[in-house]
Amino acid sequence: MRKTKYIFSLDYKGLLVLIPIYFLHLQEILKLNSSFEDKVKSAAMSIIGSLLCLPDRFSNYKITSIVKGIPKMEMEEIREKLQEILWTFIETFKVNMTSPTTAASSAKVMRKAVCCANIMIYQEAVNTNRQPYILKVISL
Numbered sequence: 001m002r003k004t005k006y007i008f009s010l011d012y013k014g015l016l017v018l019i020p021i022y023f024l025h026l027q028e029i030l031k032l033n034s035s036f037e038d039k040v041k042s043a044a045m046s047i048i049g050s051l052l053c054l055p056d057r058f059s060n061y062k063i064t065s066i067v068k069g070i071p072k073m074e075m076e077e078i079r080e081k082l083q084e085i086l087w088t089f090i091e092t093f094k095v096n097m098t099s100p101t102t103a104a105s106s107a108k109v110m111r112k113a114v115c116c117a118n119i120m121i122y123q124e125a126v127n128t129n130r131q132p133y134i135l136k137v138i139s140l
Contacts, residue, residue, distance in 0.1 A: 045112035
């Protein structure tokens with residue numbers, strides 16, 4: 001993950017086929033009690049940050065999967081998946097805040113998560129047909 005954290009900001013449309021595969025790994029890296037180093041978690045959050053603009057930029061584009069068993073994805077599904085991964089991580093982080101060591105070591109990752117959440121809030125505020133998601137964010 002650390003070597004490819006900016007891969008989706010290269011603006012190559014062909015890279016989009018990798019997104020469903022990355023989602024599987026992002027969920028694994030950012031889940032509760034993940035054994036991955038904070039550097040890897042930080043890279044995963046950078047990838048989420050670089051994917052946030054794709055649904056607005058390629059709104060009518062469908063991503064075909066290159067792996068058997070992983071379905072095609074529409075851009076709105078990507079937006080929803082990113083939100084799910086991000087909110088799950090933030091909720092997980094809130095649970096782990098009881099440990100000072102965990103909270104201190106993961107502060108950089110959480111700052112990136114908050115930046116991603118702010119971008120999502122802005123996207124939702126601008127796009128009026130998706131405003132219910134803002135209420136979910138504010139409740140965190």
